[in-house]
Amino acid sequence: MSDASFDVTANKTGSAPPQDAGFPDFFALLKPRVMSLVVFTALVGLLAAPVSVHPIVGFTAILFIAIGGGASGALNMWWDADIDRIMNRTKDRPIPAGRITEGEAFGFGIALSAISVVMLGLATNLVAAGLLAFTIFFYVVIYSMWLKRWTPQNIVIGGAAGALPPMIGWAAATGGISIESLLMFALIFMWTPPHFWALALFMKSDYDEAGVPMLTSTHGRRVTRNHILVYTILLVPVSFALLFTSIGGPVYLVAAVLLNALFLRGAWRIWNRDEVAADADEYATEKTVFKHSLYYLFGLFVAILIDAVLRSNDLLGAGPLGIWGI
Amino acid sequence: MAFFRKSHEMHTRRFSRNMGLGVVLAAFVALVFGLTIAKVSQEDFAVPDTAKGVGYGESD
Numbered sequence: 001m002s003d004a005s006f007d008v009t010a011n012k013t014g015s016a017p018p019q020d021a022g023f024p025d026f027f028a029l030l031k032p033r034v035m036s037l038v039v040f041t042a043l044v045g046l047l048a049a050p051v052s053v054h055p056i057v058g059f060t061a062i063l064f065i066a067i068g069g070g071a072s073g074a075l076n077m078w079w080d081a082d083i084d085r086i087m088n089r090t091k092d093r094p095i096p097a098g099r100i101t102e103g104e105a106f107g108f109g110i111a112l113s114a115i116s117v118v119m120l121g122l123a124t125n126l127v128a129a130g131l132l133a134f135t136i137f138f139y140v141v142i143y144s145m146w147l148k149r150w151t152p153q154n155i156v157i158g159g160a161a162g163a164l165p166p167m168i169g170w171a172a173a174t175g176g177i178s179i180e181s182l183l184m185f186a187l188i189f190m191w192t193p194p195h196f197w198a199l200a201l202f203m204k205s206d207y208d209e210a211g212v213p214m215l216t217s218t219h220g221r222r223v224t225r226n227h228i229l230v231y232t233i234l235l236v237p238v239s240f241a242l243l244f245t246s247i248g249g250p251v252y253l254v255a256a257v258l259l260n261a262l263f264l265r266g267a268w269r270i271w272n273r274d275e276v277a278a279d280a281d282e283y284a285t286e287k288t289v290f291k292h293s294l295y296y297l298f299g300l301f302v303a304i305l306i307d308a309v310l311r312s313n314d315l316l317g318a319g320p321l322g323i324w325g326i
Numbered sequence: 327m328a329f330f331r332k333s334h335e336m337h338t339r340r341f342s343r344n345m346g347l348g349v350v351l352a353a354f355v356a357l358v359f360g361l362t363i364a365k366v367s368q369e370d371f372a373v374p375d376t377a378k379g380v381g382y383g384e385s386d
Contacts, residue, residue: 020339023346056364060357123361 021104025094029077029105030070030112037297038069038165044301045169045184048247048308053173060123061172065165068116068132072139072161074109078102079144083210089203109140124172131171135164152215159192160185166301180245184304187242188297190235194228194267195293201225201270202283202290225271228289232267236260239300249307249316252300259296266292 042065046058053061077084077095081102084090094100113136121129143158163185170181200207200214201224207214215224239256242248266289278286310316337344365371 020343022342026343026346054364054368056360060361063357 021094021100025099026108028094029074029100029108030067031073031077032070034073034162035066035070037162039066040298041184041188041301042066042165042169042172044305044308045166045181046173047169048180048304049170049173050246051173057123058172061120061128061169064116064120064123065132065168065172067112068120068136069165071109071112071116072136074105074112075136075140076144078105078109079140080148081105083149083212086210087206089206120168120172125175127175127177128168128172131164131168135161135168138164149212152213152218154213155196156193159189159196162192163188180242180247183238183242183245186238187235187300190231190238191293191297193231194235194263195290195297197224197228197231198266198270198286198290198293201278201286221275225273229267229271232263236264242300242304247304247308249303249310251306251310252303255299255303259299262292263289263296 039062043062046053046061077093080090081095084093085096090096095102095105113133117129117133117136120132139158139161143154143161147154147158166184166188167177167181170184171177197215200216201221208217215227239260243253243256266285269285270289273285307316
């Protein structure tokens with residue numbers, strides 16, 4: 001990555017001339033769509049915890065977890081500006097479009113990282129702040145700077161950064177780490193590879209042209225299809241393990257059965273066809289599985305939330321599944 | 327008078343950015359105020375010994 005120096009004051013060769021950035025451009029640096037997943041999973045982690053949190057403290061915690069996640073997104077855009085210019089999906093981002101300089105993005109990301117970690121520590125506790133700082137470090141340094149352009153396993157290991165928000169939310173409420181928060185982390189960690197590889201199958205040209213070693217180009221699309229099936233099978237026991245903790249409940253049980261069946265069926269269909277069939281229907285199956293993978297994660301976390309609400313209103317009994325006698 | 331001086335072109339151009347930043351800073355102040363009230367209102371809140379100052383509790 002010789003082109004990604006620490007000279008943050010100037011745009012790299014090939015940039016559009018800088019213009020005055022508006023407020024929405026800085027907001028776009030935070031990757032709002034990624035931030036929405038961070039907010040949602042962190043909120044579930046915070047609300048599912050067996051400790052009640054003052055609403056203002058809870059709001060502050062979620063806000064600064066979101067800002068910390070956004071800051072790591074800004075630093076990722078600063079580091080990846082050179083490949084963002086190449087990929088169709090990213091060439092309209094604020095830096096490649098010339099609306100924000102790389103120096104501005106770097107300063108913005110560093111400042112927000114520091115503010116978010118300090119404010120989360122003041123509002124909640126040092127464990128939550130430490131986890132947020134680790135998340136930012138992991139996403140920017142381990143994933144963006146090291147793994148992303150080096151190994152096709154980039155999103156497997158890098159997925160840890162996206163899996164940490166529910167642990168941070170849980171830690172913000174409880175002040176610690178537990179089997180429940182670790183399993184929520186594991187659920188997102190195991191979900192990320194099949195989700196992202198399904199995307200890589202139908203977004204092939206973007207990553208190839210940018211030189212990002214995705215599994216599809218380094219090991220071939222047949223191997224990627226195999227990996228999607230294997231990782232989805234491995235995801236199933238992880239998702240069911242949550243049932244046997246204090247946050248499992250009947251709603252989660254139903255959701256886990258239905259959503260795992262749906263995701264497994266999709267992974268099986270991806271595995272069971274070749275590129276000729278995929279080209280013929282313009283990757284319809286891969287696109288559907290990618291969409292279903294989003295429903296999968298959203299559905300399971302909504303189920304955790306519903307069970308938490310039922311439990312807080314004494315509508316669920318004791319026992320690992322939250323049902324009397326089980 | 328400076329008050330009636332026409333805005334520099336740069337200020338006009340950066341109005342939305344500056345206004346956005348102003349709103350964010352005001353919201354941050356309000357949030358810190360609300361957080362402070364929430365913290366000191368909690369049942370387990372206690373003033374740390376180091377913050378009580380000289381003479382605290384002498385009349386006890």
